[in-house]
Amino acid sequence: MESTPGLSGFRRLGGELHCGEVPLEELARRYGTPLYVYDLALVGENVRRFRTAFSGVPFTLAYSVKANGNLSVLNRLASLGTGADIVSAGELHRCLQAGIRPRDIYFAGVGKRPEEVERALEAGIGAFHVESAHELEVLAKVAEEKDLRAPLAIRVNPDIHSPTFHEYTRTGHAASKFGVPASEALELYRRANEHEHLAVRGVDVHIGSQIMDPDPYMEAWRTVRGLLRLLRDEGMKLEYVDLGGGFGVGYRGEPGLDLDFLAEALVPQVQAEGLELILEPGRSVVGEAGVLVVQVLHVKRSGGTVFVVADGGMTELLRPSHYGGFHAVEPVVKRDHRPVEPVDLVGPICESGDFLARDRELAVPEPGELLAVRTAGAYGFSMASNYNARRRPAEVVVDGTRVHLARPRESYSDLVRGETLPDW
Ligand code: LLP
Numbered sequence: 001m002e003s004t005p006g007l008s009g010f011r012r013l014g015g016e017l018h019c020g021e022v023p024l025e026e027l028a029r030r031y032g033t034p035l036y037v038y039d040l041a042l043v044g045e046n047v048r049r050f051r052t053a054f055s056g057v058p059f060t061l062a063y064s065v066k067a068n069g070n071l072s073v074l075n076r077l078a079s080l081g082t083g084a085d086i087v088s089a090g091e092l093h094r095c096l097q098a099g100i101r102p103r104d105i106y107f108a109g110v111g112k113r114p115e116e117v118e119r120a121l122e123a124g125i126g127a128f129h130v131e132s133a134h135e136l137e138v139l140a141k142v143a144e145e146k147d148l149r150a151p152l153a154i155r156v157n158p159d160i161h162s163p164t165f166h167e168y169t170r171t172g173h174a175a176s177k178f179g180v181p182a183s184e185a186l187e188l189y190r191r192a193n194e195h196e197h198l199a200v201r202g203v204d205v206h207i208g209s210q211i212m213d214p215d216p217y218m219e220a221w222r223t224v225r226g227l228l229r230l231l232r233d234e235g236m237k238l239e240y241v242d243l244g245g246g247f248g249v250g251y252r253g254e255p256g257l258d259l260d261f262l263a264e265a266l267v268p269q270v271q272a273e274g275l276e277l278i279l280e281p282g283r284s285v286v287g288e289a290g291v292l293v294v295q296v297l298h299v300k301r302s303g304g305t306v307f308v309v310a311d312g313g314m315t316e317l318l319r320p321s322h323y324g325g326f327h328a329v330e331p332v333v334k335r336d337h338r339p340v341e342p343v344d345l346v347g348p349i350c351e352s353g354d355f356l357a358r359d360r361e362l363a364v365p366e367p368g369e370l371l372a373v374r375t376a377g378a379y380g381f382s383m384a385s386n387y388n389a390r391r392r393p394a395e396v397v398v399d400g401t402r403v404h405l406a407r408p409r410e411s412y413s414d415l416v417r418g419e420t421l422p423d424w
Pocket of ligand 1: 208
């Protein structure tokens with residue numbers, strides 16, 4: 001799947017919101033709502049932004065699949081030659097289906113099952129990012145049984161308080177479940193280095209998600225560099241440093257984390273250590289490249305609040321209710337003479353916490369009109385659920401003028417697939 005030249009991103013042409021060169025209204029009519037629409041051209045541009053910024057060192061972009069694992073998105077990334085950061089054998093399966101090279105796949109996560117380790121080892125992935133002493137033992141055991149050598153890095157917890165929008169997305173502080181304290185990592189590296197079925201390849205760290213400030217990355221780098229030097233003093237050969245993902249995007253239209261600024265500080269340092277740099281962006285590759293289109297079902301006024309009830313809510317996009325995440329909302333087609341009022345945009349799910357936006361100044365729409373929930377390409381569909389027996393939405397990819405239904409809306413039979421009744 002190669003890119004075609006054309007307009008990328010979401011813009012308003014003649015009052016109508018477009019993805020690339022395709023009006024969203026047309027897509028909603030064709031495929032129904034709620035509907036996810038992704039712009040593959042913009043995904044490609046985001047990859048190029050990283051590559052340009054970090055061109056001064058050998059660089060691998062290991063896209064974080066958890067942000068959006070749609071096969072058409074992954075396949076575009078594969079055609080651009082990116083790698084992947086995965087956290088399950090399911091994500092491995094998606095990557096292999098989409099054509100991502102196994103050697104560019106890195107397997108993180110605090111709870112890898114032996115069966116998952118086995119699959120990834122057999123697939124020949126780039127490295128396991130090990131998050132505990134016991135996981136290292138499991139990895140060694142599986143590798144020994146298979147008579148293979150498991151490539152690895154230890155995920156170091158640098159004990160950094162990275163400012164993110166919600167405590168759930170901070171992972172680099174000592175009290176988080178992720179990684180191994182730097183002081184203990186040294187011992188694990190020693191054990192790994194002595195084991196004939198393990199191969200030490202690098203050092204890994206990931207400090208959180210939606211980080212707008214480059215400083216915490218530099219702080220993490222300094223912890224990693226300290227450890228690297230200790231490891232090298234002991235004769236270990238290291239190939240790469242992986243500084244994780246987490247690069248923030250502008251949910252309110254503001255610029256995201258300044259990659260060039262970060263690269264300017266980081267690249268010379270990584271270069272001086274003679275290492276390959278791996279980064280694992282998810283959100284900053286796909287976030288802005290996606291919207292969720294919903295249709296307004298009803299508008300009702302109750303207890304002083306204007307409720308705009310749409311056909312999509314927390315089952316399609318969990319971020320507002322789970323993290324208080326902000327997503328800009330706009331009409332797909334701008335109409336005149338709509339009063340602007342503060343409204344709650346809510347879904348049909350039977351939970352008071354089911355909303356997409358709260359107390360938002362919006363031109364009050366009429367039933368039947370379409371709304372676009374912006375910056376929904378990351379952690380949108382990938383966190384969608386079937387709660388209330390709702391069918392997960394369709395996903396469409398666009399590139400310039402081209403459109404592809406990447407995943408149809410689930411059917412009612414999908415909802416009960418595999419379920420059986422007891423025979424007693
Ligand atoms: N690497 C590792 C080890 C991670 O755990 C994550 C995200 C990433 C990379 C990618 O981070 P990103 O570049 O996308 O920020 N569901 C939350 C975000 C959870 C992030 C989990 N880990 C949200 O909707 O904001």
